[in-house]
Amino acid sequence: MLGKEYEFKIGIIKKIREETYNVSTFHIEVEGLNGEVKPGQFNILYLFGGGEVPISISEIGRRRLAHTVRFTGTITNMFRELTVNDKIGVRGPYGNHWPIEEHQNEDILIIGGGIGIAPLKPIIQYVKEKRSKYGKLIILYGARTPKDLIFKSEFEEFRKIRDSELHLTVDRGDEKWKGNIGVVTTLIPPLKLNIENTVAFVCGPEIMMYYTVKDLVKKGIPETKIYISLERRMRCGIGLCGHCQIGPYFVCKDGPVFPYWKIKEYFGVKWI
Amino acid sequence: MNIKLAVFKFASCDGCQLQILNMEDEILQLTGKIEIAYFMEATSRKLEEPYDIALVEGSISTKWQEKHIEKIRANSKYLIAIGACATAGGIQALRNWSKNEDYSKKVYPKPEWIDTLAESKPISDYVNVDYEVRGCPVNKDQLLWILSQLIIGKEPFTPTHSLCIQCKIEGNTCIMVADGKPCLGPITMAGCGALCPKYNRGCYGCFGPMDASQAEKLAEHFINMGMSKREVTLMFKGFTSWSKPFRKVVSKYGGDED
Amino acid sequence: MHTRGLPLKKLGLVIGDWRDLERLFKYLKDSGYRIIGPKVDGNVIKLKELKSLREFPKQISDHQAPGYYRLEEGDFFRNGDDSPKKYLFPPKMEIFKVNRDLSISFREIEKVKIAFFGIKSCDTASITIMDKVLGERGDSFYKHFRKELFIVTENCIKPGENCFCSSMGTGPRVQSGFDISFTRIDGKILFEAGSERGVKILEKLKLPHANAKLKKKFIEVLEKAAEKAKANFEKRFLAEKLELAIESPIWKELAEKCLGCGNCTMVCPTCFCFDIYDEVFLDEYSKRVRYWDSCFTYKHAEVAGGHFRPELWARYRQWLLHKFSYWKRQFDMLGCVGCGRCITWCPVGIDIRKAVEKVLKWVDENVR
DSSP: OTTGGGOOEEEEEEEEEEEETTEEEEEEEOOOOSSOOOTTOEEEEEETTTEEEEEEEEEEOSSEEEEEEEOOSTTGGGGGGOOTTOEEEEEEEESOOOOGGGGTTSEEEEEEEGGGGGGGHHHHHHHHHTGGGSOOEEEEEEESSGGGOOSGGGHHHHHHSTTEEEEEEESSOOTTOOSEESOGGGGSTTOOOOGGGEEEEEESOHHHHHHHHHHHHHHTOOGGGEEEEOOOOOSSSSSOSOTTEETTEEHHHHOSEEEHHHHTTTTTSTTO | OOEEEEEEEOBSOSHHHHHHHTOHHHHHHHBTTEEEEEETTTBSOOOOSOEEEEEEESBBOSHHHHHHHHHHHHHEEEEEEEHHHHHHOOGGGGGGGSOHHHHHHHHOSOGGGOOOOSSOBOGGGTSOOSEEEOBTTBOHHHHHHHHHHHHTTOOOOOOOSBHHHHHHHTTOOOHHHHHOOOOSGGGBBOOSOSHHHHTTOOOOOTTOBOTTOOHHHHHHHHHHTTOOHHHHHHHHSSTTTTSHHHHHHHHHHTTTOO | OOOSSOOTTTSOOEEEOHHHHHHHHHHHHHTTOEEEEEEEETTEEEEEEOSSGGGSOTTEEEEEETTEEEEEESSOOOOOSOOTHHHHSOSEEEEEEEETTSOEEEOOOOOOOEEEEEEEHHHHHHHHHHIIIIITTTOHHHHHHHTTOEEEEEOOSSOOTTOOHHHHTOOSSOOSSOSEEEEEETTEEEEEEOSHHHHHHHHHHTOOBOOHHHHHHHHHHHHHHHHHSOOSSOSTTHHHHHHTTTTOTHHHHHTSSOOOOOHHHHHOSSOOOEEEEEEEETTTEEEEEEEEOOTTSGGGGEETTEESOOSHHHHHHHHHHIIIIIHHHHHSSOSOOOOOHHHHTOTTOOOHHHHHHHHHHHHHHHOO
16 A cells, blocks of 8 residues: 555543653553553654654553653644543654663663653663563663653652662752752763673753763773763664665664764764 | 734835735635734734734834834734845835935825834834744745744744755856846845746846855955946845845945935 | 666667657657656756657757856757756645644555656666665555556666766666666667666667667767766765764864855755644644755754754755765665755755765864
């Protein structure tokens, strides 16, 4: 059928959780997607007349997927008006995934900046479910201000995971904030890591990932065990439209997750 | 609930409002979604303020208009400037380069009756504008698309790239390359449907500068093509001359001269 | 389907004249093909539907230079501003319609049987590239338009000033990806088959084989053409060498004249970027419409809250390196066929050959 590659399934919004003033998580019930969803993948969501927008999957359920959306663009702003039981188009899952299965028995270091924590959350979920198969779970999460931290209601749950650490930081605090102040990289030097046996998964603004990777390498984690998830303008999600390229890679298809060694020669090149 | 739409006019020729009236068939379909709350060109019926969408045609050219636009802004949820006058000052902004009296003396028998501001300026110079629809006049398909987007609750979006892209998509032949005629297409925003090049005439930039418009570079190229400074100035000194990128070219090559 | 390489042994060069070309044209037309070929349209030669071979601009030539195109009298023409791309990957096309309840009304497009008649070797190569870039990667519309395609290529005996197909290895003689080729030599037409389908059709024309003397002439003419269609660089290691300049300041210099208008990408026979807009009509339905897009537009790499290529020089670099470097790692081929359209149709006449030369020179001088 012509245009089949752009066909979406109809998803029903089952729950909306307001994370911050401009971020909400939409739990969508959808069936008949391309395949099993893996941590780090994204879907393309469609709103009638508005258009499509790629959104990473922040929670993987049997029939429900959570999508955490920041209202910053013309289409994402339309999400503000959605309510429970509304229908939206969903196609996917697209992209590769965090290679979590390949790193069993290792310590897992998760570093998220801003809304970048969203595609990392399924790893936390995965490790929690298969707790005995993994070592320590360390989560570093930074946002601009305390008001920008998402998944706040789940922090306690993260902390309760056996053998886990959750370290939070904000760039600018407020009266109530008693935690660390500074960018997320400031959390790295004090960490006690088992360098030989740690794998890092990083997602956040490009500049944050750039410095995070540098600090991780400085700390002794090999480039082959640092994974980053890139953001680019994605329109089609299937490697056709050309927008998401970085060097020879189509981020929507070859990524969004890249082992650092693979993307190194392009990542950090100005305006690439 | 119907969207209350108001159409206002400032210094302009009414051509953009005419484009709304020209949407005959579509306007019929619009009723039921949109209610015309104020549109003097079409009806003398007026509905109470506030309005959901205000379409504003024309530039700000008099003191009274300065006050009036503020009132409209305060009474409208969403303000859209439509057309070259409202978005760039229009053809009447040509007077911005010279003394006001010089023009009024030439045009009016009793220039002392004329009370205008020294400059004709776009709406966005006075109040916050939510969206701008370009063109002299605006393109009615684009206008309908924008209204449709607003009806479903979307911030309007229209392409902001060069006219050349639209021209090629339409299958036109480049008149600069194949005819050697100067054309502002490479630096002008798409949206008109590439009408002028379709009829073998160079684009005169009525949609104004595109995103990241390289107006100065094109002007330099015109000079290299053998055009005089005056000719280059005249190319840019048209309907959207007061837009920043075009203004720069006019100042560079034309200065204060006519 | 099209075979790689030529079944020359089976048939070889056969010789006929203009009337035989007309017979071939008629045969394809009678077989139900919609024939698309070069035709004068205003002041340019475009690819249009040909009702008869009389429309083929036999006695017309073109003069092309950077940013310059004029038709004139003559005996051989080159590419115009459009390419097969527009038939296989239309510039604007509705993908499907979405109804208010989010159900989709898919499109049904009639089976199309297109025969390109008289496209040049560079454009034939561009179809091979699109097969990989769009076809193999799953563009259902491309596959639909491509499925029954028949390709008659004209070997390019007189490349133009902006041509550099022989440097890109795509011409002037067509090597693969075609069904039948023809060459205008000394008032005769030499035919060659490039596929089994082509062989069968040529056999039907019952033409005699070319003798050794004509074959020699054929080689001479095309060798001379190949000499002409050269840029000052080699394809070998081009991709790798250019990428060495990825962080060079040279890009700013190269983009100095660039207007960011995107004409080069529109006329390029392999540029494939597109965007899809929702053209919503009131709140009744929304058409998802695909438009050609360009990496030169400001918004191409912009995301909500960020911009990956805000500067024009970076967009210029993206285009050039994509064509000549990244493409190789993506598709194991280069994205440029050397047709020279981006040179001719750049309104300010930026010459990509010179840009490549400058980058290579920078690499030679600065990378050790």
